[in-house]
Amino acid sequence: MISVRLPDGSARKYDHPITVAEIAISIGESISKNALGGKINGELVDMSALIQHDANVSIITDKDPEGLEIIRHSTAHLLAYGVKELFPQAQVAIGPVIENGFYYDFAYHRAFTPQDLQNIERRMRELVKRDEPVLRRVVSRDEAAEYFKCAGESYKAEIIESIPKCEQIKLYSHGSFTDLCRGPHVPSTGKLKVFKLMKLAGAYWRGNSNSAQLQRIYGTAWAHKEDQVAYLHMLEEAEKRDHRKLGKQLDLFHLEEEAPGLVFWHPKGWTLWQQVEQYLRRRLSEVGYLEVKTPMLMERSLWERSGHWQNYRENMFTTESEKHDYAIKPMNCPGHIQMFNYGLHSYRDLPLRFSEFSSCHRNEASGALHGLMRVRGFKQDDAHIFCTEDQVISESVAFNSLAMSVYKDFGFSQIDIKLALRPQQRIGTDDTWDRAEERLRIALMECDLEWQELSGEGAFYGPKVEYHIKDALGRSWQCGTLQLDFVLPERLRATYVAENNSRRCPVMLHRAIVGSMERFLGILIEHYAGAMPLWLAPTQVIVLNISESSAIYADVITQSLKKQGLRASSDLRNEKISYKIRQHVLKKVPYLIIVGDKERDKQTLAVRVRGGIDLGVMLFAEFLDRLRNELKVSE
Incomplete structure (x- = not known):
C-alpha cells in the first residue's frame, strides 16, 4: 500500500502507483478542474508524475504562487509553439519566466514586426482553443541532442552539449512542438487563457555580446483576467510616471550620448537632490556618524588586497600612470578601512561610524543603462561601522530603526526584508560565514521583523540584509542594505587595541539606506509622479x-x-x-x-x-x- 499525506494532515491509501492527476480526481472535481501541477515531498512536479512510495503530496492550483509560475513557464512554450507554426524556419533559443511574465529568444532571418507580434498572439489563442495535452518524456542526453540537431535547432543542441552526459533530459510536447525543459508544465494548452505579448527586443545568445544577435519576445501571463487588467493598468500609470519623461517636463535633469550612464543635473533637479542629501546628512549626524571624504582614484595594490580586483574587476574603470595601475572606486569600503587604519584605535572608540556622500563609478553594460535607475556614475549615502563582534547585533538593530524612520519620512510604508546568504564566489571561511549569517538573523529577530532568505545572493565578502521598498504602484525597489563583513578588515590589516591590550580585527558593517542617490531620486519622482511633498519640492x-x-x-x-x-x-x-x-x-x-x-x-x-x-x-x-x-x- 502507498500512503499519501495531504496538506490538511489527512492520509489516503492506494494499492498501486498513482499519478498526481489521479490524486486530484480522488480529492474532488473542483481541485481536479483547477489543478496545474503538484508537489511530492516538496518538489514541484507535473500532474502526470507517478507516486510509487509513501509521500507528502499537495496539488498546485492557480491560487498558489507556484501555479502562476507554471502558467508563465508554459505560456513561454506556447509562444515558441506559435512562432514555429507561423515561421517554421525560426530557431528557438531560451524562454524563462521573469517577474510578471516571460520571454523567449528566437533566431530568424528577418526582424519580427509589431504585426508579427499580433499574429503570433492570435495563433497562441488558437492553440489554447485546441486544448492539446502537454506530454512529457525523459530521454538520454545523446538522444535529445540528436533530436534537436535533426530538427535544425542548433541553439537547443548547444544547450544539451553543456549538460553532463550522464543526465537524462526532459522533453515536453504539445501538438507538433517539442521543447527541452525541466518543467513542470500545465496538463494542457487549454489552461493558458490569460496572456498578452508585450514587446520585441534584441538579445545576445547567452548574454554574450560576441555571440549571435537574437530576437526576444516579451509577454505577460496570469491566472485570472482581473490580475492582468490590473497589471496592464499599472504599466500605463508607470508610463505616465516615467522619471525620464518627468525629468524633462519638470526640468530636473537630462542624459546625453556623450556621457553614457552619467547625469546632467539642472538647477531644480539639483535642488531636489540637495534636499535628500542634506536630510540624510542630518539624520546620520544625529546618531553619531562622522562624515569623511576619501580619494576617487586608488592604486591597484589596494584593490588586490581587498579582493575587488579579483572579484569585481570587470565592473571597474581603470587607468594607468607612470607604470602603475589605478581604479576609480566602485565603492567606498577599502577607503574607509584606510581611514580607520590611520592612527591607533582602542575598544573604547568603537563603534566608529564613517559616512561619505562620495561619487562611485561602475562599468555597467551599455544595454543595462536606464535613466537614473541604472547609471555608471552615482553617489551613495554610504557608511561603514567598525565595531566589536559583541556590538554587531545592537548596531544592526539601531541601523534598522534609522532606516525604517527614513523610509517613512520619504513616504514609503511597506518594506520587505530579505537576507542574502553566501554566494559560490566568496572569500572567508565557512565558519566565518556561519557566524556572520547567524548574527544578522538574531538582529532581525530582535527587530521583530519577518524576512525571506536568498541563498547565494550575498556579497563576496559577507551576507547582507536588503530593504525592498514598495512604491505607489506596488513596485518593489531594493534600496537599503546592511552587510556584515568579518573578512575585508582582516585583509586590509585593520586592528584595534582590546581590553587586554591585544590587537584585534574589528568587524565592519557596510550600510546604506537609500543606496544610489540617482536611483533613489528616480524612484521618488515616479512614486510621487513628480508631485513632490512640500519639503522636497524644488520650488515650493x-x-x-x-x-x-x-x-x-x-x-x-x-x-x-x-x-x-x-x-x-x-x-x-x-x-x-x-x-x-x-x-x-x-x-x-x-x-x-x-x-x-x-x-x-x-x-x-x-x-x-x-x-x-x-x-x-x-x-x-x-x-x-x-x-x-x-x-x-x-x-
Whole structure:
C-alpha cells in the first residue's frame, strides 16, 4: 500500500502507483478542474508524475504562487509553439519566466514586426482553443541532442552539449512542438487563457555580446483576467510616471550620448537632490556618524588586497600612470578601512561610524543603462561601522530603526526584508560565514521583523540584509542594505587595541539606506509622479501677478517667503493669469499664490494648492503657518 499525506494532515491509501492527476480526481472535481501541477515531498512536479512510495503530496492550483509560475513557464512554450507554426524556419533559443511574465529568444532571418507580434498572439489563442495535452518524456542526453540537431535547432543542441552526459533530459510536447525543459508544465494548452505579448527586443545568445544577435519576445501571463487588467493598468500609470519623461517636463535633469550612464543635473533637479542629501546628512549626524571624504582614484595594490580586483574587476574603470595601475572606486569600503587604519584605535572608540556622500563609478553594460535607475556614475549615502563582534547585533538593530524612520519620512510604508546568504564566489571561511549569517538573523529577530532568505545572493565578502521598498504602484525597489563583513578588515590589516591590550580585527558593517542617490531620486519622482511633498519640492511656492500694477506686491511676497527659508519664485510675465496658472500646474508646484490689485490693497493672498484646490484668500502670516505645519515632517 502507498500512503499519501495531504496538506490538511489527512492520509489516503492506494494499492498501486498513482499519478498526481489521479490524486486530484480522488480529492474532488473542483481541485481536479483547477489543478496545474503538484508537489511530492516538496518538489514541484507535473500532474502526470507517478507516486510509487509513501509521500507528502499537495496539488498546485492557480491560487498558489507556484501555479502562476507554471502558467508563465508554459505560456513561454506556447509562444515558441506559435512562432514555429507561423515561421517554421525560426530557431528557438531560451524562454524563462521573469517577474510578471516571460520571454523567449528566437533566431530568424528577418526582424519580427509589431504585426508579427499580433499574429503570433492570435495563433497562441488558437492553440489554447485546441486544448492539446502537454506530454512529457525523459530521454538520454545523446538522444535529445540528436533530436534537436535533426530538427535544425542548433541553439537547443548547444544547450544539451553543456549538460553532463550522464543526465537524462526532459522533453515536453504539445501538438507538433517539442521543447527541452525541466518543467513542470500545465496538463494542457487549454489552461493558458490569460496572456498578452508585450514587446520585441534584441538579445545576445547567452548574454554574450560576441555571440549571435537574437530576437526576444516579451509577454505577460496570469491566472485570472482581473490580475492582468490590473497589471496592464499599472504599466500605463508607470508610463505616465516615467522619471525620464518627468525629468524633462519638470526640468530636473537630462542624459546625453556623450556621457553614457552619467547625469546632467539642472538647477531644480539639483535642488531636489540637495534636499535628500542634506536630510540624510542630518539624520546620520544625529546618531553619531562622522562624515569623511576619501580619494576617487586608488592604486591597484589596494584593490588586490581587498579582493575587488579579483572579484569585481570587470565592473571597474581603470587607468594607468607612470607604470602603475589605478581604479576609480566602485565603492567606498577599502577607503574607509584606510581611514580607520590611520592612527591607533582602542575598544573604547568603537563603534566608529564613517559616512561619505562620495561619487562611485561602475562599468555597467551599455544595454543595462536606464535613466537614473541604472547609471555608471552615482553617489551613495554610504557608511561603514567598525565595531566589536559583541556590538554587531545592537548596531544592526539601531541601523534598522534609522532606516525604517527614513523610509517613512520619504513616504514609503511597506518594506520587505530579505537576507542574502553566501554566494559560490566568496572569500572567508565557512565558519566565518556561519557566524556572520547567524548574527544578522538574531538582529532581525530582535527587530521583530519577518524576512525571506536568498541563498547565494550575498556579497563576496559577507551576507547582507536588503530593504525592498514598495512604491505607489506596488513596485518593489531594493534600496537599503546592511552587510556584515568579518573578512575585508582582516585583509586590509585593520586592528584595534582590546581590553587586554591585544590587537584585534574589528568587524565592519557596510550600510546604506537609500543606496544610489540617482536611483533613489528616480524612484521618488515616479512614486510621487513628480508631485513632490512640500519639503522636497524644488520650488515650493510660485507667486503670480494678475496685472502689471500688482507686480511689485507679488515680488514683495516672494522676497518675504525667501527670507523665511522657503523656495519661492515669482512669475511676473505679461501673460494671461490662466495661462501662467496652467504652466505651473503642469510643473507640479505645491502652492500657487495669485495676487491682483484687490489682494495688494488688502494685503492678502489668493492661494491655490496643487490638485486644483482653491484655498481662498489668506493673510501672509496665516499662509506661512500652514507651510510651517506641513514642513514639520522633515524636521
